[in-house]
Amino acid sequence: MDLYPPTEESAQRVHGDVLSEISDGLVALLKDHYGKGPTQAKTYYQDDLVVCLLRGGYTRVEETLLAGGRGENVISQRMAFQEVMRERFEAVIEHATGRRVVGFMSGNQQHPDLICEVFVLAPTDLVGLDELREPS
Numbered sequence: 001m002d003l004y005p006p007t008e009e010s011a012q013r014v015h016g017d018v019l020s021e022i023s024d025g026l027v028a029l030l031k032d033h034y035g036k037g038p039t040q041a042k043t044y045y046q047d048d049l050v051v052c053l054l055r056g057g058y059t060r061v062e063e064t065l066l067a068g069g070r071g072e073n074v075i076s077q078r079m080a081f082q083e084v085m086r087e088r089f090e091a092v093i094e095h096a097t098g099r100r101v102v103g104f105m106s107g108n109q110q111h112p113d114l115i116c117e118v119f120v121l122a123p124t125d126l127v128g129l130d131e132l133r134e135p136s
Contacts, residue, residue, distance in 0.1 A: 015045070018045060018096050018097060019043040019044075019045060020043075021092075021095070021096040022043045022045070022050060022052060022092060022093060022096045022097075023041035023042065023043045023052060024041075025092035025095070025096065026038075026041065026043075026052050026054065026089065026092055026117060027041050027054065029085065029088055029089065029092065030054070030057060031057075033081070033085065034057065034059055034081075035059065036057050036058075036059050037057050038054035038055055038056050038057040038115065039055060039056030039057060040054065040055040040056060041053070041054045041055075045097065048120055048121045048122070048123070048124035048125075048126070049118070049119070049120060049121070050093055050097065050118070050119040050121065051116065051117070051118050051119075052116070052117045053114060053115070053116055054114070054115040054116075054117070055112070055113055055114060055115075056113060058074070058113065062074045062077075066110060071110050074110070075108050075109075075110070078108050078115070079106065079108065082106040082117075083106075086104055089104065089117060089119075090104060090119070093119045093121070097121060099121040099122060100121065100122040101119050101120070101121060101122075102120050102121065102122045102124065102127055102131075103118075103119065103120030103126075103127070104117075104118070104119055104120075105117075105118040106118070
């Protein structure tokens with residue numbers, strides 16, 4: 001048992017460490033798999049929700065497609081990639097927060113270029129206990 005309860009300052013520092021771990025982890029995954037990562041990241045974590053906003057990091061191929069009017073192809077490819085990466089993204093969140101991810105949603109836009117990764121954590125009153133069990 002701790003002799004001294006955590007101060008507000010230490011709680012903020014711990015929360016800040018979690019936010020940094022999430023931002024850094026998602027940027028590293030994207031960089032490792034795209035060869036180029038986002039240039040900015042900002043993570044929010046409140047209650048049962050984690051949201052990470054990322055900017056930058058289009059590859060040269062994607063930039064060429066965007067310049068050629070093929071933005072829908074870039075978005076489609078990125079959405080497919082993010083679904084394939086789902087378990088890796090969730091592992092970053094679960095490691096940082098110590099909580100299980102029960103929902104993952106992803107969105108992209110081109111102007112300004114933004115990626116939004118949204119994670120719902122257990123326990124949550126949004127999902128019933130019977131829905132949280134692993135499928136048999």
